[in-house]
Amino acid sequence: MCRVFIGLTLLAMLIKPAMLEAQNAAASAPSIRYTVRFPDPASHYASVEAVVPAGGRSSVELFMAVWTPGSYLVREFARNVEGVRATDAAGHPLAVEKSRKNRWRVETGGAAEIHFSYRLYCREMSVRTNWVEDKFALLNGAATFVSLVGGLKLQHDVRLELPAAWKSSITAMPDAPDGAAHHYLAPDYDTLVDSPILLGNPAVHRFDVDGIPHLLVDEGEAGVFDGARAAADVEKLVRAYRQMWGALPYSGRYVFLNLLVETGGGLEHRNSVCMMASRFATRTRRAYLSWLDLASHEYFHAWNIKRLRPVELGPFDYENETPTRSLWIAExxxxxxxxxxxxxxxxxxxxxxxxxxxxxxAWSLSGMIGTVQSAPGRLEQSLEEASYDAWIKFYRPDENSANSSISYYTKGALVGWLLDARVRKATAGKKSLDDVMRLAFARFSGERGFTTEAFKQLAAEVAGVPLGEFFRQNVEAAGELDYNEALDWFGLRFRPAAAAASNGNGGKKANLGILTKVDSGRLVVTRVPRATAAFAAGLAVDDEIVAIDDFRVRAEQFAQRLENYHAGDKVTLLVARRDQMMRLNVTLGEEAGGWQLEVRPDASAEQKKRLEAWTGK
Ligand SMILES: [Zn+2]
Incomplete structure (x- = not known):
């Protein structure tokens, strides 16, 4: 299927001589040239050779990124590099010295270019790392390619030598001007890193919008995942966003890499996205909507974060953490x-x-509100703090995360919703968050970027009212969100789900408030949220619950046993903590009644109109 696009490129070159000239110029400019081979893919190794211009220097320094944009954690990609070797063009060995955890210094011996080769271990199945096996490979640029320190603006030329059984390589990286199969040319290192490559024999579903080819590329459909249906529905999303923003922000192909490998995740790029999901994702409506939500989120990033970006997120420093306070906007x-x-x-x-x-x-408004309201950390960490500390908190979760932090995804989404309602109300429905995003794109996209302050001011400009207090409460400070204005504007309400809160005996159902797991038949505490009966009683993560009031309780009986108690009952828990038995006195709490968001049955005509204006096409 890749050849189809090589054909398109050649056609475009014939039609546009100016472009041809540009590409010829590109072909002769200095570049780092990579060849990636897979001599034994079942071993999970790829071998990479980089030919690097030395520029007349006596030594050159190469580096590998320590993180990849969109995923805010230092991942030390260099840990997968083995068998490093450098030679001149004639194959004479050159001295190589490790100069940092992720850098190598090569003595050139006067060579015009050096050949730097290494093996790469590729067995981390995630959207930001590499995977190589006999059936397919996923390569992410940051985790794959060393580059020249100070050479990020050089062209990066990539040739892939595929095992005989693999027919395709698919990426949003531009095709090389020579039109050869599996040959790509990134105009700079940013593009190289921003263009994951899928190799193998994936199913490819194509649709065109504004004459631009869009590919849904499915690895592992296995006769289970309905790729044709998924592509048709993704096309609806692409068209809806195109309508919202006014135009597509790219002119080449856009690629949805969709690896059906029984794990989850998504990572955005300028002209592509890499997603991982279950091959069963189209089999139930619930799973399918969740997959569509992932595709929708990642594709929206083609505008928001990849082109309209916080000022800190570009040009990237690939060797150091790059915090920003604006992930509540970007994510x-x-x-x-x-x-x-x-x-x-x-x-x-x-x-x-x-x-x-x-x-x-989880992606519904009710689901997101539920996620935020059940996290005690919403009272501890502001959205700006959550954004800034993504590197050390969100991407490094532990058993206490829900107590100490809040997700800039879910709370950020809800603040987006509240801001949307505020702008609509302040302008009597004439403007919305859509207008804020469009104006922000017009003003800040491209090289410029936005500061958090500038974005807030722009929102106030569109709303025509001051929003300082709105942002202070909802973004700069920790605390509860006030949903009332949005509920009232759109004609929504919370409906209590009271039925679950009674055990049929009249009393309120008892609750400890913990999360548990079953480990070899033992009931083990995994989380103790703040402001619960368990937290007050001093129950700890990793405690094994053995008995309630000295009656043995087996793991599978625990929920049922609690049904025999009411909220307010005082019980003794027998727990084993590091194998030492101890009794803890607990006053059982009350199971939260639960609620759900719904459209008011008695919504006014005005509210119905606003709901339609908000969620309608
Ligand atoms: Zn995202």
Whole structure:
């Protein structure tokens, strides 16, 4: 399928002589030239050779990125590099010295270019790392290619030598001007890193919007995942966003890499996205909407974060952490639009989007509110702090994360929703968050970037009212969100789900508030949220619960046993902590009644109109 696009490129070159000239110029400019081979893919290794211009220097320094944009954690990609070797063009060995954890210094011996080769271990199945096996490979630039220190603006030329059984390589990286199969040319290192490559024999589903080819590339459909249907629905999302923003922000192909490998995740790029999901994702409506939500979120990033970006997120420092206070905009607002688009396209029903079904989907408004309201950390960490500390908190979760932090995704999405309602109310429905995003794109996209302050001011400009207090409360400080204004504007309400709170005996159902796991038949505490009965009683993570009031309770009986108690009952828990038995006195709490968001049955005509203006096409 890749050849189709090589053909397109050649055609475009014939039509556009100016472009041809540019590409010829590109072909003769200095570049780092890579060849990636897979001599034994089943061993999970790739071998990489980089030919690097030495520029007349006596030594050159090469580096490998320590993180990859969009995933805010130092991952030390250099740890997968083995068998490093450098030679001149004639194959004479050159001295190589490790100069930092992720850098190598090569003595050139006067050579015009050096050949730097290494083996790369590729067996981490995630959207930001590498995977190589006999059936396919996923290569992410940051984790794959060394580059020249100070040479990020050089062209990076990539040739892939595929095992005989693999027919395709697919990436959004531009095809090389020679039109050869599996030969790509990134105009700079940023593009190299921003263009993951899938190799193997994936199923490819194509649709065109504004004459631009879009590919849904499925690795592992296995006769289970319905790729044709998924592509048709992704096309609806692409068209909805195109309508919202006014135009597509790219002119070459856009690639949805969709690896059906029974794990999850998504990582955005300028002209592509890499997603991982279950091959069963199209088999139930619930799983399918969740997959569409992932695709919708990642695709929205083509505008928000990849082109309209916080000022800190570019040009990237690939060797150091790069914090920003704006991830609640870059990720949170993307999450808001990601799920809203499911409704605007009609892919999700009103009830599914609002989340008045039981249980609501995590991506629904009910689901997101539930996630935020059940995290005690919402009272501890502000959205700006959550953004800034993504590197050391969100990407390094532990058993206490829910107590100490809040997700800039879910809370950010809800603040997007509240801001949308505020702008609509302040302008009597004439403007919305859509206008804020469009103006921000017009003003800040490209090289410029936005500061958090500038974005807030722009939102106030569109709303025509001061928003200082709104942002202070919801973004700069920790604390509760006030949903009332948005509920009232759109004609929504919380409906209590009271039925679950009674055990049929009249009393309130008892609750300890912990999360547990079963480990070899033992009931082990995994989380103790703040402000619960368990937290007050001093129960700890890793405690094994053995008995309630000295009656043995087996792991599978625990929930049922608690049904025999009421909220307010005092019980003794027998627990084993590092194998030492101890008794803890607990006053049982009350199980939260639960609630769900729904459209008011008595919504006014005005509210119905606003709901339609918000979620309608
Ligand atoms: Zn995202």
């Amino acid at each position: 949170g607002f993307t999450d808001y639009y990601g799920s809203l688009a499911l409704r605007r396209t009609g892919l999700a029903s009103e009830a599914e989007y609002v989340g008045s079904e039981t249980p609501p989907a």
